[in-house]
Amino acid sequence: MLTATEKKEIDHEISLVPFKKASVIEALKIVQQHRGWISDESVEAIAAYLEISPAEVDSVATFYNLIFRQPVGRHVILICDSISCYVMGYRPLRKALEEKLQLRMGETSPDERFTLLPNVCLGCCDRAPAIMIDKDLYTDVEPAMLDDIFKKYT
Amino acid sequence: MERPLTRNIHPNRPALTLKEYEMTGGYAALRKVCSGMSPAAVQKLVADSNLKGRGGAGFNTGIKWSFVPMGDNAPHPKYLICNADEMEPGTFKDRLLLEGNPHQLLEGMILAAYAIQAEVSYVFLRWAYHKAAEIIRRSIQEAYDAGYLGKDILGSGFHLDMHLHTGVGRYMCGEETALLNALEGKRATPRAKPPFPQISGLFGKPTIVNNVETLCCISHIVNNGADWFKGLSYSEDSGTKLYGVSGKVKRPGTWELPMGITMRELIEEHAGGMKNGVELRGVLPGGASTDFLTTQHLDIKLDYKSVAAAGSRLGTGTMIVMDSDTCPVGFVHNLQHFFAQESCGFCTPCREGLPWVEKILWSLEQGEGKQEDLELLDMHTQLLGPGNTFCALAPGAMEPLQSALKYFRDDFEKHIHHKKCPYD
Numbered sequence: 001m002l003t004a005t006e007k008k009e010i011d012h013e014i015s016l017v018p019f020k021k022a023s024v025i026e027a028l029k030i031v032q033q034h035r036g037w038i039s040d041e042s043v044e045a046i047a048a049y050l051e052i053s054p055a056e057v058d059s060v061a062t063f064y065n066l067i068f069r070q071p072v073g074r075h076v077i078l079i080c081d082s083i084s085c086y087v088m089g090y091r092p093l094r095k096a097l098e099e100k101l102q103l104r105m106g107e108t109s110p111d112e113r114f115t116l117l118p119n120v121c122l123g124c125c126d127r128a129p130a131i132m133i134d135k136d137l138y139t140d141v142e143p144a145m146l147d148d149i150f151k152k153y154t
Numbered sequence: 155m156e157r158p159l160t161r162n163i164h165p166n167r168p169a170l171t172l173k174e175y176e177m178t179g180g181y182a183a184l185r186k187v188c189s190g191m192s193p194a195a196v197q198k199l200v201a202d203s204n205l206k207g208r209g210g211a212g213f214n215t216g217i218k219w220s221f222v223p224m225g226d227n228a229p230h231p232k233y234l235i236c237n238a239d240e241m242e243p244g245t246f247k248d249r250l251l252l253e254g255n256p257h258q259l260l261e262g263m264i265l266a267a268y269a270i271q272a273e274v275s276y277v278f279l280r281w282a283y284h285k286a287a288e289i290i291r292r293s294i295q296e297a298y299d300a301g302y303l304g305k306d307i308l309g310s311g312f313h314l315d316m317h318l319h320t321g322v323g324r325y326m327c328g329e330e331t332a333l334l335n336a337l338e339g340k341r342a343t344p345r346a347k348p349p350f351p352q353i354s355g356l357f358g359k360p361t362i363v364n365n366v367e368t369l370c371c372i373s374h375i376v377n378n379g380a381d382w383f384k385g386l387s388y389s390e391d392s393g394t395k396l397y398g399v400s401g402k403v404k405r406p407g408t409w410e411l412p413m414g415i416t417m418r419e420l421i422e423e424h425a426g427g428m429k430n431g432v433e434l435r436g437v438l439p440g441g442a443s444t445d446f447l448t449t450q451h452l453d454i455k456l457d458y459k460s461v462a463a464a465g466s467r468l469g470t471g472t473m474i475v476m477d478s479d480t481c482p483v484g485f486v487h488n489l490q491h492f493f494a495q496e497s498c499g500f501c502t503p504c505r506e507g508l509p510w511v512e513k514i515l516w517s518l519e520q521g522e523g524k525q526e527d528l529e530l531l532d533m534h535t536q537l538l539g540p541g542n543t544f545c546a547l548a549p550g551a552m553e554p555l556q557s558a559l560k561y562f563r564d565d566f567e568k569h570i571h572h573k574k575c576p577y578d
Contacts, residue, residue: 016317017338017339017357018357021339022337022338022339022357023339024339025322025336025339026339028322029320029322059341060339060340060341063324063341063342063498064321064322064323064324064342065322065323065324066281066322066323067322081488081491081492082243082244082442082488082492083243083244083438083442083474083485083488083489083492084243084244084400084401084474086484086485086488087400087401087402087474087475087476087477087480087485088400088401088402119323120241120243120323120325120492120495120496121241121242121243121244121245121492122282123240123241123245123246123249123280123282123283124246124249125243125244125245125246125398125400125406125472125474126246126398126399126400126406126407126408127406128400128406132282135284137282137284137285
């Protein structure tokens with residue numbers, strides 16, 4: 001079931017498009033914003049609300065990189081693995097992240113503090129390598145800086 | 155040297171507000187157009203200026219607009235979309251314009267919408283640009299409050315609504331027809347052309363999709379004229395260009411420079427040359443999906459025609475420099491991993507071929523490559539090349555691969571003969 005707040009926000013998106021179905025990406029974003037990820041139940045609730053099939057919602061949900069179909073931690077760490085970062089130190093940075101967090105790519109820490117994910121170009125190639133934690137961008141990142149950065153996220 | 159697009163952008167200073175933008179002459183072009191220029195006149199002015207699309211394809215913007223049906227019988231609503239889904243690896247130019255001077259973009263969009271008589275416009279922004287999203291959202295509201303958006307703009311009788319759409323991450327969204335599918339709430343797979351979006355685009359209505367940098371040029375062309383815009387350039391392609399350099403150079407960054415400066419001037423003067431201890435080996439001149447150029451090409455002009463003549467594409471104009479410490483096979487493997495992952499999976503050659511290419515390159519990097527692998531790679535550059543796939547993603551992916559096989563073939567062979575990566 002969608003909450004009253006979620007429905008209200010989705011209704012606003014529906015008002016901007018010619019037919020309900022066109023707001024499915026916005027609906028997924030809204031529900032993920034509230035719940036952290038998109039469960040099977042969320043897929044079904046969105047489908048019922050937009051009057052389309054759950055399969056149709058899931059086909060969209062699974063297409064986009066930043067719609068999470070599995071639970072994630074309280075903070076999501078994205079490391080840019082694209083070319084400029086690759087040239088400027090992505091590999092040692094990735095190794096340091098995995099070792100310090102004791103996580104491999106795609107994993108969430110047992111205390112649910114962090115999820116670690118690889119990500120495509122973050123668009124700050126002149127300040128590579130880069131990571132993004134939640135909505136915060138960090139550039140020119142060196143492994144020695146990681147401990148201080150992590151402290152901001154509990 | 156004039157820098158119209160970035161003149162009022164200062165790094166580390168907040169984005170210009172509407173008031174500040176107006177104090178630099180902002181929205182004068184919109185006032186000029188609203189006080190008596192016809193849509194056809196705006197289209198002609200932009201076509202005459204020879205402004206070419208800055209998203210990578212380089213098509214004349216005014217001519218693109220001219221394909222939109224006009225007049226009383228045209229389908230409505232028509233749409234104007236700003237493609238701000240900057241996701242080409244190595245590209246970071248539009249971010250500067252979005253975060254630095256948002257109203258320059260908004261004014262360009264309103265002018266473009268006027269030229270095609272669109273009623274609805276969208277900024278399609280990539281998810282990662284959180285700061286830009288806040289700035290654009292605030293700026294759209296400012297423009298509504300000032301009467302530059304909404305009903306009867308500046309008393310001209312022209313109406314325009316504008317919305318911000320933030321994506322959820324997929325390279326394909328940058329392809330204009332895939333972007334339209336994403337805006338309609340679908341998987342971002344490309345559409346067959348024809349019909350072209352200018353005739354049947356978003357929700358089946360006439361639609362123009364233009365890049366951020368392209369749209370930022372429009373107000374300056376309206377204010378100063380087509381000849382002025384042509385005069386900014388060192389070559390037959392008009393205007394200035396936002397060039398960027400990343401990789402192991404002394405001063406990576408973005409600069410607005412006359413279209414047609416040389417690659418040598420860009421890399422050696424503006425980017426400060428290579429860092430100490432490394433040499434330049436190759437350059438992708440316009441993002442990940444362009445062919446390598448090498449040291450022999452340093453003196454070519456960075457315009458559409460000259461870069462094409464050298465066997466590559468100007469693309470987005472943001473260069474990725476490969477240095478002498480970086481393995482070309484590893485470099486290309488990284489690119490192919492990106493393309494294989496971002497393939498939408500809609501057509502078979504791309505969906506199956508790119509992961510195969512990626513795996514072959516990985517086995518070379520691991521020292522498990524065979525001589526036949528090079529033939530397989532050569533073959534794929536043909537099989538996944540232009541004409542064999544539904545859209546330009548796989549052919550774009552093959553550009554750096556085919557040119558790496560040409561210019562750095564020794565490196566590929568060393569991986570096979572030494573059974574390891576010589577750069578490890």
